[in-house]
Amino acid sequence: MKQFKGRVVTPGKVTAEALVTREGFNTLASMQMALQFGDKEVKCGDQSNKDIYGKSMLNKALCLPQTIGSTTGGLVLYCACAMGKNPACMLFANHIDSLAAAGAVLADVWVDGVTMPVVDSLGDEFLNYVKDGMKITVDEDGTVTVE
Amino acid sequence: MILTEKQQAILNGAEGETMAKVMKTLVMYGDAFEAEKLVPITSKYNHLVTSFGLKVMSPVYDLMQQILDAGVASGQKFSVDPRPLDSKVPANFLQNFVFKNFMYTKQDFYEKQLDKLGLMDKDAFTCTCYMDEVGNKPKKGDILSWAESSAVVYANSVLGARCNRNSGIIDIMGSIVGYVPYFGLLTDEGRKATWVIKLNTTKKPDAQLLGSAIGMKVMEDVPYVIGLDKYLGSELNDEACTYLKDFGAATASNGAVGLYHIENLTPEAKEMGKAIIAEGAKEYIIDDAELQRVKDNYPVIWKKKDAKPKLCFMGCPHMSLQQLKDWTDKVEKGLKENGNKKVLIPTVFTAAPKVLEEFNKTEYAARLKATGVVTSYICPLMYMNNPLCKTMPVITSSNKLRTYTSARYYSDDEILNALTKGGK
Numbered sequence: 036m037k038q039f040k041g042r043v044v045t046p047g048k049v050t051a052e053a054l055v056t057r058e059g060f061n062t063l064a065s066m067q068m069a070l071q072f073g074d075k076e077v078k079c080g081d082q083s084n085k086d087i088y089g090k091s092m093l094n095k096a097l098c099l100p101q102t103i104g105s106t107t108g109g110l111v112l113y114c115a116c117a118m119g120k121n122p123a124c125m126l127f128a129n130h131i132d133s134l135a136a137a138g139a140v141l142a143d144v145w146v147d148g149v150t151m152p153v154v155d156s157l158g159d160e161f162l163n164y165v166k167d168g169m170k171i172t173v174d175e176d177g178t179v180t181v182e
Numbered sequence: 183m184i185l186t187e188k189q190q191a192i193l194n195g196a197e198g199e200t201m202a203k204v205m206k207t208l209v210m211y212g213d214a215f216e217a218e219k220l221v222p223i224t225s226k227y228n229h230l231v232t233s234f235g236l237k238v239m240s241p242v243y244d245l246m247q248q249i250l251d252a253g254v255a256s257g258q259k260f261s262v263d264p265r266p267l268d269s270k271v272p273a274n275f276l277q278n279f280v281f282k283n284f285m286y287t288k289q290d291f292y293e294k295q296l297d298k299l300g301l302m303d304k305d306a307f308t309c310t311c312y313m314d315e316v317g318n319k320p321k322k323g324d325i326l327s328w329a330e331s332s333a334v335v336y337a338n339s340v341l342g343a344r345c346n347r348n349s350g351i352i353d354i355m356g357s358i359v360g361y362v363p364y365f366g367l368l369t370d371e372g373r374k375a376t377w378v379i380k381l382n383t384t385k386k387p388d389a390q391l392l393g394s395a396i397g398m399k400v401m402e403d404v405p406y407v408i409g410l411d412k413y414l415g416s417e418l419n420d421e422a423c424t425y426l427k428d429f430g431a432a433t434a435s436n437g438a439v440g441l442y443h444i445e446n447l448t449p450e451a452k453e454m455g456k457a458i459i460a461e462g463a464k465e466y467i468i469d470d471a472e473l474q475r476v477k478d479n480y481p482v483i484w485k486k487k488d489a490k491p492k493l494c495f496m497g498c499p500h501m502s503l504q505q506l507k508d509w510t511d512k513v514e515k516g517l518k519e520n521g522n523k524k525v526l527i528p529t530v531f532t533a534a535p536k537v538l539e540e541f542n543k544t545e546y547a548a549r550l551k552a553t554g555v556v557t558s559y560i561c562p563l564m565y566m567n568n569p570l571c572k573t574m575p576v577i578t579s580s581n582k583l584r585t586y587t588s589a590r591y592y593s594d595d596e597i598l599n600a601l602t603k604g605g606k
Contacts, residue, residue, distance in 0.1 A: 044214050059401055059437070059438065061585065061586075063586060064585060064586045067567055067586075068567065068568075068569070068572075070238050071236065071237075071238045071285065071567070071568070072568070072569055082481050082483045082588065083480075083481065083585060085481075100401075101401065101402065101438070102438070103401060103402070103436075103437055103438040104331070104434075104435055104438065104585065104586070105231070105331050105435060105586065106231050106329040106330055106331045106334065106347055106348060106349050106350060106353075107231050107232065107329075107349070107350045108349055109348075109349025109350060109351065109352060110231075110232060110239070110242055110349055110350035110351045113241065113242070113351065114238065114239055114240075114241045114242060117241035118238075118241065131214055132347070132402055132438060133211075133215070133346050133347045133348060133349065133366065134347060134349045134438075136211055136214040136215070137211055137348065137349030137351070137352045138349065139214075140207055140210040140211050140214065141207060141349075141351055141352070143210065144203055144206050144207045144210065145203065145207070145245055146241070
């Protein structure tokens with residue numbers, strides 16, 4: 036077990052199974068097909084992401100360096116949250132990027148009843164340590180426990 | 183974040199609940215980046231990324247309706263990304279059925295919303311709004327609330343405007359209140375280069391391959407490219423701007439670049455030279471072998487990897503007028519050399535409606551039509567984002583389209599060969 040302390044972007048408490056991408060997470064490429072065609076498991080559709088392509092993202096603790104790609108990224112994340120097809124939480128090794136921040140904030144302000152804790156600045160060590168399937172617990176203060 | 187009295191009053195609800203939520207969104211967005219204040223938007227027009235009436239995006243249209251119902255839509259007019267559908271683009275019966283009955287069922291509804299929200303005009307649908315023919319071209323130093331990654335990186339890098347890589351919806355929210363949070367690419371510090379790219383290739387690299395290599399390496403950082411002016415010159419003429427349009431789109435989609443500097447060419451690099459490079463900047467050397475390595479690593483996810491391409495898309499981002507003319511010459515010449523009259527693969531060149539309007543006034547339009555190439559205002563990305571296209575062997579010179587779909591990247595020379603001779 037190891038604990039990491041990050042910065043809270045949107046608060047919340049959750050426990051979920053880790054899904055780890057060490058490459059930048061392309062939100063549009065990863066989520067659009069799954070949302071559009073009713074993939075209940077919300078499998079990652081980004082052919083360029085060898086870490087998580089084809090894996091379910093629904094209710095997972097998505098561990099990532101940052102998001103990349105199209106500026107539709109934030110609204111795709113917002114839609115995923117509004118439709119209840121979002122990851123359980125998003126845990127960034129780096130400082131959050133503008134697209135992911137937009138998605139997290141839009142969901143927080145405009146979607147009732149959805150909590151998707153987002154923590155950033157967890158550091159490279161976090162991403163080096165965490166592996167797919169590990170149990171992740173996120174606390175309100177940005178403490179992330181990996182076991 | 184320190185707000186002015188007026189901004190604080192809006193946040194407290196002085197202009198209604200919806201306006202307060204818009205302001206709260208911008209304040210939280212800025213807080214995520216420790217923005218100290220909100221600054222006024224100074225561009226004449228905005229640019230939005232969301233142009234498509236996808237059924238699945240209903241939460242977006244619900245939110246837009248809240249804005250319209252509350253009567254807080256901005257006075258700032260805007261252009262928007264390309265339309266997702268055009269009957270001129272080849273599609274089979276099943277594709278047309280899926281497009282119209284399952285995917286883009288909200289298109290008409292959403293376009294009516296856009297009109298009420300402040301669309302510049304009925305033809306303002308393009309990702310290259312900064313083209314002269316379209317007319318949404320910000321001035322150097324303008325503060326923008328734009329989205330669309332390829333347009334943002336162009337506005338920052340080539341035009342010297344200031345804009346963060348805003349997401350869709352955030353784009354219109356900035357415009358509604360008239361302010362954007364001051365952080366990142368709006369600040370002098372945020373515009374300093376944190377990577378130095380040394381270009382050591384033996385010939386001018388394909389714009390979209392070079393942009394891809396740099397994007398994947400630097401991610402969201404700011405690169406300063408040395409050696410590209412050898413091929414592009416030191417003036418932002420039509421050829422250089424077209425190259426940078428495609429280069430930038432690849433940096434932004436294969437990575438998350440929002441601003442780049444090209445030594446001796448782009449405005450801030452010309453003004454400040456190497457003084458714009460931050461202390462401790464990292465270095466990336468690109469030679470022929472490195473570009474080949476990047477290209478060879480692109481995955482091919484076609485069901486049959488050696489399938490004959492069924493469709494070719496050029497123009498993601500949309501082509502310029504000069505690009506359409508140049509490709510007309512190239513395709514004609516290639517066909518003649520290979521003894522063919524029509525392109526060997528159904529091919530679509532995409533451009534802004536107003537660029538196409540100008541192109542259609544030239545003698546090139548009839549010549550291009552005679553080669554079998556179709557022109558369209560469509561967004562190739564939106565066309566391809568469905569399971570029916572997943573196994574369809576589509577080729578493209580766009581590294582953006584490759585990133586988001588199953589389309590396979592071909593260099594410009596490979597595209598020309600495939601269209602006029604056959605094979606790769």
